[in-house]
Amino acid sequence: MRAATASVAAEVEDLRRRYGAREALAGVSFRVARGEIFGLLGPNGSGKTTLFKILATLLPATGGRVRLLGLDPAREARAIRRRLGVVFQHPGLDPKLTVLENLRHHGHLFGMRGRALAGRALALLGGLGLDDRAHERVETLSGGLARRVELAKALLPRPELLVLDEPSTGLDPGARRGFVAHLDRLRREDGVTVLLTTHLLEEAERCDRVGILDQGRLVALDTPGALKERVGGDVVVVHARDPEALRAGMRNKLGREPALVDGLLRLEHPRAPELVREVMEAFEDEVIAVSFGKPTIEDVFIRLTGRRLREGGPA
Amino acid sequence: MMGLVLPVTTLWWREVVRFGRQRSRVVGAVAQPLVFWLLLGGGLSASFRPPGAPPGTGYLEYFYPGIIALVLLFTAIFATIATVEDRRTGFLQGVLVAPVGPWGIVLGQALGGTTLAVLQGGLFLLLAPALGLAVSPASVAAVLGVMVLVAFGLTGLGLAIAWRMDSTQGFHAIMNLILFPMWLLSGAFFPASGLPAWLEWAMRVNPMTYGVAALRHTLYLEVPVAAGAVPPLGPSLAVMGAFAVLAYLAAVRAAGRKAS
Numbered sequence: 001m002r003a004a005t006a007s008v009a010a011e012v013e014d015l016r017r018r019y020g021a022r023e024a025l026a027g028v029s030f031r032v033a034r035g036e037i038f039g040l041l042g043p044n045g046s047g048k049t050t051l052f053k054i055l056a057t058l059l060p061a062t063g064g065r066v067r068l069l070g071l072d073p074a075r076e077a078r079a080i081r082r083r084l085g086v087v088f089q090h091p092g093l094d095p096k097l098t099v100l101e102n103l104r105h106h107g108h109l110f111g112m113r114g115r116a117l118a119g120r121a122l123a124l125l126g127g128l129g130l131d132d133r134a135h136e137r138v139e140t141l142s143g144g145l146a147r148r149v150e151l152a153k154a155l156l157p158r159p160e161l162l163v164l165d166e167p168s169t170g171l172d173p174g175a176r177r178g179f180v181a182h183l184d185r186l187r188r189e190d191g192v193t194v195l196l197t198t199h200l201l202e203e204a205e206r207c208d209r210v211g212i213l214d215q216g217r218l219v220a221l222d223t224p225g226a227l228k229e230r231v232g233g234d235v236v237v238v239h240a241r242d243p244e245a246l247r248a249g250m251r252n253k254l255g256r257e258p259a260l261v262d263g264l265l266r267l268e269h270p271r272a273p274e275l276v277r278e279v280m281e282a283f284e285d286e287v288i289a290v291s292f293g294k295p296t297i298e299d300v301f302i303r304l305t306g307r308r309l310r311e312g313g314p315a
Numbered sequence: 316m317m318g319l320v321l322p323v324t325t326l327w328w329r330e331v332v333r334f335g336r337q338r339s340r341v342v343g344a345v346a347q348p349l350v351f352w353l354l355l356g357g358g359l360s361a362s363f364r365p366p367g368a369p370p371g372t373g374y375l376e377y378f379y380p381g382i383i384a385l386v387l388l389f390t391a392i393f394a395t396i397a398t399v400e401d402r403r404t405g406f407l408q409g410v411l412v413a414p415v416g417p418w419g420i421v422l423g424q425a426l427g428g429t430t431l432a433v434l435q436g437g438l439f440l441l442l443a444p445a446l447g448l449a450v451s452p453a454s455v456a457a458v459l460g461v462m463v464l465v466a467f468g469l470t471g472l473g474l475a476i477a478w479r480m481d482s483t484q485g486f487h488a489i490m491n492l493i494l495f496p497m498w499l500l501s502g503a504f505f506p507a508s509g510l511p512a513w514l515e516w517a518m519r520v521n522p523m524t525y526g527v528a529a530l531r532h533t534l535y536l537e538v539p540v541a542a543g544a545v546p547p548l549g550p551s552l553a554v555m556g557a558f559a560v561l562a563y564l565a566a567v568r569a570a571g572r573k574a575s
Contacts, residue, residue, distance in 0.1 A: 056412055058573075081414040092409035094329065096336045108325035109413035111318060153409070 009034045009069060009161050009193035010055065016063030017050050024050040026216035027064065034160075037187055037194040041204045041297065042213030043309050048197045049089075051213070052165045055195060056086045069161055082110065085159030085192075087150055089166045095139035099130065099149050102138060103156055110157040117156075124152040128182065144175035151182070155192075162186070164196040168203055180206050199309060204297050212301055219304045224297060231295035231303055234272035238265040238279060239289040246286045253282055262308050268295075322415045323423040330394070330427020344389050344435050352382040355504075376446050377543075380530040381503025383439050383458075384523065387432045387466045388498050392490060394428030395473030399483050402573075417570035421474055425563060428470030429463060436462045443534075450534065457533035464555045465526040471562030478569035501527045508544055525554035 010032040017025040025047045032038040042048040053059035054066060057073045057080055066073055068080045093102050103121040107113070112120070125131055128148045138146060147170070154162060162183075168176040180203060186192045196203070204210045205224050212220040212227075220227060238258070240246040243265055250256045250265070258265040269275040272292035280287065301309050334340055352375070360374035401407045410420055440458060443450045450458070476489055498504070500514070501523035507515050518524050528545035529552055535541040545551075 058408070058411060078414045078416060081412055084412065086409070086412045088405050088408050090405035090408075092405040094333065094406055096333045097329065101332070105325050105329055106409065106413070109322045109410060109415050111321055111414075113321060 007034055008032070008067070009036070010038075010195060011067040012051075012054075012064065013066075014064040015051070015054065015061050015066060017047075017054065017059070018062045024216055025054075025061075028213070028216070028218045029064075030211055030218060030221055032193060032195055034193050035187055035191050036209065037183060037207045038196070039204045039207035039210040040195070040197045040213055041199065041210050041301070041309070042197075043199060043307070045215075046213040047216040048199075048213050049165065052163065052197050055163050056165075057081060057084065082157070083160045085154035085157070085162040087154045087162070087164040087167055089169055091146055091150060093138045093146060093149060093153065096137065098135050098137050099125065099141070100134040102149065103153055106153045107156050112157060120156060120158075121152070124155055125149075128152055143170045144172065147171060147175070147179065151179070155186070158190075159192065161193045161195065164194070166198060167196055168198070168200060173202075176200075176203070201297050201309070210297065212297075212304065214301075214305045220300065227297055227300045228295045231299050232268040233270035233295075234268070234275075234292055235295050235299045236267045236269060236272050236275050236279070236290065236292040238267070238287060240265060240283075240286050241288060242286065246283060249283060249286070250279070254278060259302070259306065261302055261306065266299075266302065268299075268303075319415075319419045319422070322413070322419045323426065326410070326420060326423025327426045327430065330397070330424060331430055333397070334393075334431050340393055344386065344393060344431075345438060348382050348386045348389060348439070351385065352378060356382075376448070377506075378504070379443075379446060379448075380527055380534055381498075381501070383436050383462070383530055384465065384501060384503045384527050385498055386436045386439055387462060387526075388469055388494060388523075390432035390435055391428055391466065391469035391473040392494060394424070394431070394470050395477040396483055396486065398424060398474055398477035399480050399486065402477070403482060407573075411573060417567045421471075421478075421563065421566045421570050424474055425467055425470045425566065428473070429466040432466035432470065433459060433462045436466070448534065449537075451537060454533060454536040457536055458530060461526070461529045461533050461552075461555070464552070464559055465523075465530070468522065468526070468555060468559035468562045471559060471566050474566035475562060475569050478566060478573060497521055497523045500524070502545055503527045506544065522554055522558040525551035525558075529555060 008031050013029045015025055015028045016023065028047070028051065040048055040051060050059065054061055054073070055068065057068070057077045060074055069083055071080050073080055094105070097105065100121060104117060107117040107121065122131070122134065125134055128151065130145065130148055130152065133141065133145060138149065141149065147167070168179055171179060183194050184206070187194055196207070198204055207224065209221065209223055210227060211218050238246065243260055243263055247258055247260055247265055250258055256267060258267045267275060276290050276292055279290065298309050356375040356378040363374040363377070398407070437459060440450070440455065480486060500518045500521050502518060503523070507518045510518070525546055529548060531542040531545055532539070532548040532551065
């Protein structure tokens, strides 16, 4: 039992959270192993942010069990906070203070001081490519740089568990890749456990395991590869003049059951080119465009929920 | 307890440094009361005779401790707005997930606000000789002490409000309905004598009345009669002390809710 607890960084069991009559989390269970990068993927309103707040010790659960680093946040919040790093979606830096002043302030809150604090702060800034920015005020930094300072701040007290809410919001793709690579290095070199929420596919793809949240429930939990294997082969998306009519036509003529999601018809097939040929030969006049490819985690989400991850976003 | 000193000091330090880096706040907190004092004090001086005070005490002089109280109130209001902003931008979320707890967080914030208030109230105190007030070093020390007590109470009250609010939108209503009337009905602006009974009662239950009274007593430490018809010093200090403690506790409670 003891060994099992020691290897688990975070654990929730039948976790529930109500806001009045609305149930934001309707019984979620999962375990995050030490040293794991664990992603929680879900659209807005899936309960992701509520779950993040509970994992960050800022919101009590209304049912179920939570253990962070083996401790109960309802009774031992302060002991957890000493060992927990949190990165919020909104910038938590003081724009009027310099980068180093922000870090120093945060370190003092954790009881760090003097040379040990300054040394740690400068080393972290160096590792994140921010050495030359230490004495600039945060208000002069770009969004991407501020995000990195935010990470440095959370890492300052050497947390064992790092919880991040949509960490790459507002970053350009290059900065995003750099950020994820840094998380990976933290895990490898310092054994930090990383728990992040995201609605970005590429971020989810880089996690060891991904939990998919929908309407307050965990609808899937696995490695990105295993999740994608649930989709039968390639994914074909057909943009039709009249999706409903084409759907009926495919059913009758080809014996296929395409899903209609956001006005697009979606089919899974082991070999997409064959299916595309089949569809084009039978319905050339009905089709505006066809695309196909290997399944993404979004396809998994669609398969599980019948909806897109981000409504109105690019397919 | 020792573990609290470093977090409280750093929170206090941030409030002070931030203030210094925002010019408009510095100007607003000093210039606004100064303008009030000169315009209102000058305008009303022809028609006003403070009761109970020796002849020759003009309205500018009567109004002077009241304006010091207003400086303290304004600073508390700025501290409140800053806290609402800190919560809105997410800065305080980062503080809440640190192992500090609401007692330490609120203490750091309240001491920060108090420091700023006393610094600005102290600047106003430099004007005393211009009014012909001969304040002794003992009197200056006593006034500064009272300022600390009043400012801590007002900042605590402001923080108790700020930790409950999610935007500065509703703050104007609170300022106009609670904070500003507290000052108006404190004897800062007009004395209690000769007022309708309900107003007199409102002044009697208003903690600020005792803050302003304590300021008058300590300003006129050498000539007690000049303080006029206000509550005596001892009870005034006791009321302000109790107010400061209660305001701090209310703010800790409000902050504690946000940290679950």
